Amino acid sequence: MSRIRQLDVAVSELVGDGDVVALEGFTHLIPVAAGHEIIRQGRRDLTLCRMTPDVIYDQMIGAGCARKLVFSWGGNPGVGSLHRFRDAIQHSWPVPLEIEEHSHAGMANRYTAGASGLPFAVLRGYAGTDLPEHTESIKTIECPFTGEKLAAVSAINPDVGIIHAQQADREGNVQMWGITGVQKETVLASKRSLVTVEEIVDELEPRPGSVVLPKWAVTAVAEVPGGAHPSYAQGYYERDNDYYQRWDPIGRDRERFQQWLDTEVLNVERSAR
Amino acid sequence: MSRIRQLDVAVSELVGDGDVVALEGFTHLIPVAAGHEIIRQGRRDLTLCRMTPDVIYDQMIGAGCARKLVFSWGGNPGVGSLHRFRDAIQHSWPVPLEIEEHSHAGMANRYTAGASGLPFAVLRGYAGTDLPEHTESIKTIECPFTGEKLAAVSAINPDVGIIHAQQADREGNVQMWGITGVQKETVLASKRSLVTVEEIVDELEPRPGSVVLPKWAVTAVAEVPGGAHPSYAQGYYERDNDYYQRWDPIGRDRERFQQWLDTEVLNVERSAR
């Protein structure tokens, strides 16, 4: 049964040090406010999973929340590199960062296996690449009918899956639309789940292309208007492309980053509603 | 590229003797008119795939179209048995019928594998049942990460996949809504595909819960109003429950069946539009 919570309460109830945590959202509906709340609560040693660890994971890594990153593409989309991510991998700053690296198809199938209650998934993937050599969660499997060799990837079942959606109703049923990425799979694969939403409405009005998560499949819902900024929430606000540009010089410099962290995350009380 | 065709032309272009053919539609949107057209064109030795071979497959089997049936539940829903199906299996009438039998979960995953370009799919299925002993397309597979034993089923890739949908536009893009079962997977798994539709419209208006198949993923579209009767087309007409009831005594008796076939299928020219 999903319960409507304040963001800070939900994060403190659901996310603990050392947890495997997935914040998903493919360009659209990235749960940024929830990520900042995790930083604010000082969580440590997290294994952070995300197909596209962009600015929000750069921030969480820079803030020292992560022990390990599980991912398939780590960049600032349309801008360039993630400098906190690079600094952590290349110079162990602020703490060493272990990585587990996949392709998008591999990560998507790992969440799908997790959501399906299977220990692994099969795909035509990774053939001829150097990734399997460095990633233990990729193996080869043989088709029992044709003998063909394919890739197998192990399931991801995070302790906590966090996504952002446009709406929930007062009972905690969730609706999102537009590009919905791998969010349904993330919630269904996770032991506990948190959905931040733009607004809580009396009734969810069915929409073309919407994905609905019934309340009993979600642990907690928190109303956080603007909770996906600087990414976007279709029907609510556009992507703040300038923010992604402005992040580049901040992320490049440890001191500027620390200053940003102090003024924009640690010493503000965002989100509680 | 999908092309708009007359039903009879499309069936004669796409379906040949000996083909593996799947007519799908889970209770809703069953492509009955297309099945009757296959009977009318006198196709033989077909391997007929369908999760729920209900009245339409009873009719096609009784008419002698099928050499083999691949299925997971063969009954007249809410009424009882399929007597043409039983007669073919128990007494080889009108011709012997080979069967390949699965569960729903197995069949759904076989189509999914087919749609995904994989030779097999993995599921938690068939454990402790007698089905694998009689069905060669079920095997055991071991998880390369946990060692757990799971079921593997081989992909289905029909020569022709046939479904019914509510609408197509003039270019052949298809939209269906309501219970959409395994129809998308059937079309994507098949080498060639035919979609019969209630109507061809100028523009597909996006709808909640709809599934869209772009024209380039469909071989042919035929406008066949009422083409799912006696099943239903949400937004167009209700299920004709009486028809299913009335089928029982017709299907029970070879002579009554033959009479029905003559008057209702062979000597009528339905559907062409």
Added chain:
Amino acid sequence: MSTETQAVSADGTAGAPVPEFTTDEMMTVAASRSLRDGTACFVGIGLPSTAANLARRTHAPELVLIYESGTLGTKPDRLPLSIGDGILADTADSVVSVPEIFNYWLQPGRVNTGFLGGAQVDKYGNINTTVIGGDYADPKVRLPGAGGAPEIAASCQEVLIVMRQSTRSFVESVDFVTSMGYGRGGDDRQRHGMTGRGPVKVITDLGMLEPDPDTRELTLTHLGPDIEVEQVREATGWPLQVAEELSVLQPPTDHELSVLRELKATIGGTS
């Protein structure tokens, strides 16, 4: 396929007037009562659908109904005739594809209760809906087959079996295992790596059987009102174990009966 219509009169409770009801009604009400409010239930057509919809209208308004056609959380205002009636899609929280309903919702053990029935059940709760007599290739009677049952039996957290009891249907050993109950008994489910608990109750027109905690053999634990143990033994195709403390099912209440009868009148209709 005939509906049991013999009316029985039952002992009332606390002086309430005793309604008349059939053994089928008792069976449906007992099944309905087994569904806890707020849980999710995988519903097949026929009696399970009636029982689940009855529960939603009586003690379990928050029961989540899931049909294998892909409809999650349906709230039909009438009884559907098939598992894919339009009313199920119209009133669902969400309609998903058939692959998704099996892979994302059933398989991981998200569904609390699954309902099963069949042509045969044996003393370990294994079910046959495939073939009777002869062998598989040349059966005496060909039944519809598996449908969703094998994976419902494997993956629901618990299974309720609902079947009318007779020596033809309650057999020592089924002719074909379509859906596994406790296999050959004991911890056979664990050996097969099954995640769900298996059949926790077999509800019949004569009472209720439950698996012995060790052997998993089905044991009579409840009698229907006015049913004698001997009647149940005679309708069972193996030497039936009887629990030391045998209870009697509470007869349907007036409210349960009137809601049930209203429901049955709506079957397959248009509202």
Added chain:
Amino acid sequence: MSTETQAVSADGTAGAPVPEFTTDEMMTVAASRSLRDGTACFVGIGLPSTAANLARRTHAPELVLIYESGTLGTKPDRLPLSIGDGILADTADSVVSVPEIFNYWLQPGRVNTGFLGGAQVDKYGNINTTVIGGDYADPKVRLPGAGGAPEIAASCQEVLIVMRQSTRSFVESVDFVTSMGYGRGGDDRQRHGMTGRGPVKVITDLGMLEPDPDTRELTLTHLGPDIEVEQVREATGWPLQVAEELSVLQPPTDHELSVLRELKATIGGTS
């Protein structure tokens, strides 16, 4: 990350006035021309997105654009800044989940053309977008990683590689194989069970390379307008093979250039 802005003047055709254009514009136009009308194209952000949208506005109005965010058949009226801009969902024939776009649409080989680029490409068309220098655990430069590329490289019917040419990026052997081209050459793709043909063209700011039919080594087959073979050799990190019949790319037409420049002006904007 700097944009090549050096303008070159090209030989005109049939007396038409010769527009001025940059080598980057030539590269984008050459990529655009490689897309056949009515085919489906898996588009990444940046130059591939520009080239595909240019093609749709010039010779290939029926080109089907697929972005890995799950948008099938999008018809954006401006250039998106990311692969998941709202405009892509708004104008799509259908928006599907990310697992579905990879499993149902890319993996079975339904997509005719995939576009790839990277930090390094080697003489067999293998691409590196993962690490440069040092070793994997302790790299000199950590790059973003694989994204959708390994499976685009494997499963699209054919791949176009588009990259600016320099000895830093065109290397004898990549530091890390993120996406396989022809592996170690010859029939290495077949040995890996790959269904797609692999990189059929490498389009650069200096010309075009194509794989030798036997060895699969990338061979210079086309020069950009006003580009000399020696320039290309000097920008290539291995001894470059040159085709016996070397062609010159047709310079962009006025129409191509004006559409391209209009397009670039719309990037990421709101319409």
